Amino acid sequence: MDVAATLLGQFLAGVAKLVNPVKEAAEKASTKPNPTTTGGSSKPQEPAHRKPEEAPKPKDQPTKEAAPKPLKLPPSPPARIDPRLFEIQHPKGWSWDDQDGLLNFGDDNNEADVWRIRDASEGVLIFGGVGSGKTSGSGYTFATAFLNSGYGGLVMTAKPDEASRWLRLCEENGRKADCIHITPGSGHKLNLLQYESQRPGDRLTVTDDLIALLRCLIAAMSRSKREGIGNDFWTNATNQLMRMTFEVFLLSQEALTIDSLVRFINLAPLDVRKPWQDIPYFADLLARAEANSRNGSLTDQRIYAKVHEYWTTAFPKITDATRSGIVTGFTAMAEVLGGRGIHELISTDTNLTPEMILSGKIVILDFPLKESVQGGLMVQAAWKLLFQQAIERRTDKGQPEARPCFLWEDEGHLFFSQQDVDFQPTARDCRAAHVILSQNIHNFLHQGHDAHAVYAVFSAMNTNIFHTNGDLETNRWASERIGRIRTQKLTTSGNMVKPVQAQDYTIWQRRPEDNKTIGSFQWEKKEELALNPEDFSKLKRGGDGTCEGVILWLSHQFAINQQRNFCVKIFTQEPKPTSKY
Numbered sequence: 001m002d003v004a005a006t007l008l009g010q011f012l013a014g015v016a017k018l019v020n021p022v023k024e025a026a027e028k029a030s031t032k033p034n035p036t037t038t039g040g041s042s043k044p045q046e047p048a049h050r051k052p053e054e055a056p057k058p059k060d061q062p063t064k065e066a067a068p069k070p071l072k073l074p075p076s077p078p079a080r081i082d083p084r085l086f087e088i089q090h091p092k093g094w095s096w097d098d099q100d101g102l103l104n105f106g107d108d109n110n111e112a113d114v115w116r117i118r119d120a121s122e123g124v125l126i127f128g129g130v131g132s133g134k135t136s137g138s139g140y141t142f143a144t145a146f147l148n149s150g151y152g153g154l155v156m157t158a159k160p161d162e163a164s165r166w167l168r169l170c171e172e173n174g175r176k177a178d179c180i181h182i183t184p185g186s187g188h189k190l191n192l193l194q195y196e197s198q199r200p201g202d203r204l205t206v207t208d209d210l211i212a213l214l215r216c217l218i219a220a221m222s223r224s225k226r227e228g229i230g231n232d233f234w235t236n237a238t239n240q241l242m243r244m245t246f247e248v249f250l251l252s253q254e255a256l257t258i259d260s261l262v263r264f265i266n267l268a269p270l271d272v273r274k275p276w277q278d279i280p281y282f283a284d285l286l287a288r289a290e291a292n293s294r295n296g297s298l299t300d301q302r303i304y305a306k307v308h309e310y311w312t313t314a315f316p317k318i319t320d321a322t323r324s325g326i327v328t329g330f331t332a333m334a335e336v337l338g339g340r341g342i343h344e345l346i347s348t349d350t351n352l353t354p355e356m357i358l359s360g361k362i363v364i365l366d367f368p369l370k371e372s373v374q375g376g377l378m379v380q381a382a383w384k385l386l387f388q389q390a391i392e393r394r395t396d397k398g399q400p401e402a403r404p405c406f407l408w409e410d411e412g413h414l415f416f417s418q419q420d421v422d423f424q425p426t427a428r429d430c431r432a433a434h435v436i437l438s439q440n441i442h443n444f445l446h447q448g449h450d451a452h453a454v455y456a457v458f459s460a461m462n463t464n465i466f467h468t469n470g471d472l473e474t475n476r477w478a479s480e481r482i483g484r485i486r487t488q489k490l491t492t493s494g495n496m497v498k499p500v501q502a503q504d505y506t507i508w509q510r511r512p513e514d515n516k517t518i519g520s521f522q523w524e525k526k527e528e529l530a531l532n533p534e535d536f537s538k539l540k541r542g543g544d545g546t547c548e549g550v551i552l553w554l555s556h557q558f559a560i561n562q563q564r565n566f567c568v569k570i571f572t573q574e575p576k577p578t579s580k581y
Helices: 002-028 133-150 162-172 192-198 206-224 228-254 258-268 283-292 296-318 321-335 342-346 376-390 421-426 442-447 450-461 473-482 512-518 533-538
Strands: 101-104 115-116 124-127 152-156 179-182 360-363 405-410 432-436 463-466 484-493 518-530 546-553 566-572
Touching: 002 473, 101 133, 101 533, 124 133, 133 162, 133 405, 133 432, 133 546, 133 566, 152 342, 152 376, 162 179, 162 360, 192 206, 206 228, 206 321, 206 376, 228 258, 228 283, 228 296, 228 321, 258 283, 258 321, 258 342, 296 533, 321 342, 342 376, 360 376, 376 405, 376 421, 405 518, 421 432, 421 450, 442 473, 463 473, 473 518, 473 533, 473 546
Parallel strands: 124 432, 124 463, 152 360, 152 405, 179 360, 405 432
Antiparallel strands: 101 115, 463 546, 484 518, 546 566
16 A cells, blocks of 8 residues: 555656646736736736536537627718719810711712711721721821811721821821820729719619629620520629629619729638628628628618629539639729730729810820730720710700710721710710721621621711722622612604604604504613612722722712712822921
8 A cells, every 4th residue: 555655656746747837838828917907917817617517518519609790881972073074065166067068978069968067976987998998098087177177087997097096187187186085094083983984964873883783884895795595694694793793882872993893802701601700801891891782772771682682692613614704704804904005094083084085185096906816905995995985874965065076996906895885875965976897797696795786877877978899798888878860761662664763754743654664662661770789899999098988878879960969079099298297
């Protein structure tokens, strides 16, 4: 027993040597002051002990984690756009009438064939093969007429020298001061999402307008209109994703930028079992949106409930493959817009708006598609959409001070959009001259645009210019569009025994015995094409300073061509550049 007691005592003493240092360290840690108290000292905290009646929980029973408290952050309102940028400036002493003449296609001494502001607002469509003179001939004629008449304008560019050409035209026609040349590094900026969310005007929802803008950009990137049930699903799912994202940003008053939208979506939870409150930025915006909706209207509260359920429950439950497809439709477009040079132009500040075009500015988008491809196409597509919307809601519509404007699209098949179908029929009321130049109809169909949409826009453009062209389908369409003419031809029936000679007798001195041999005369009415398709390939090309073009002016009868609705005109081509541009 003594030996056993001795061994037990030595064992307990050894255990005590191991335990005491750990216990002392724990006691020292428990006596440190609470860093949250002031004054630098505090009472030592008593170690927590479990009450005797509390039993430890079984290991197989999951412990319930306390939900983290929602983050309370101060609101971060987006920077406001200077309201003066939305105003339309009317110069003193200037006014325009729809009857004001722009060009005379006929005799300079006769105003019967004067082309007026009203006619320009009905659209201009120019077709012509390579080297036909469509840009340097008829295009140059219309451009100089607009500039000399005080038009504002938006110029889309596809060719690398298009911007420099327009800068030169503006200088030569006294409009250099009105030029706004937008290019990377120019300092001209338009935050697309900021503009669309803050622009004035009555509308149902800001969210739908933002979705329409981004949907336009996605369509521009794909350059096609896909059809089918499967595509409807992906379109609706991507629209839902964008809608729920925009609602969070609008409720939280977070600044709308492409980068912030992508960041929020990329941080969204993918597993409902993981607490979303621990996700930085994502949780911050939801917390701010919840606080603002609680202090807002019933509509705000209802929208936040839908937003919260989508991002915390519905979105994480979507299968990985489906969710990836939905997100990719948005992020692929966002990545292009977030590229170097483009981000600074469309996703930072705003010192330029489409309304400035209505005040007489000529905005030249120097992003030639032959060089910048997707990025340039998307920036120009966004500007085109916003300009079309701005001119349709112009507040000075119907007033004589309302300045006419033009939308210029050389290589127009690259800029065609579904919005054109709705814009072109109402452009006349807004004094908007939409000018499209291209080689042939196949260019538009090759881009994947819906054929019905293409022909709907073409049929709503009442002034057409056809230069020499080798495309048979375009020439056939032009021939049928000009129409047919009726002719009368004098014919005879019956057989003549002998030819009638003038010296024999006149018809009034016809002898009775000759009535049976002369036969009968009648007028034969006949319809034929005014111009055959092959006639367009015979028009004079440009290159020596002049070119030919057939002008079709719907509902107008040309005095210089027997009151027909078309005429063949010689256009003087644009002189070779002499300025520094």
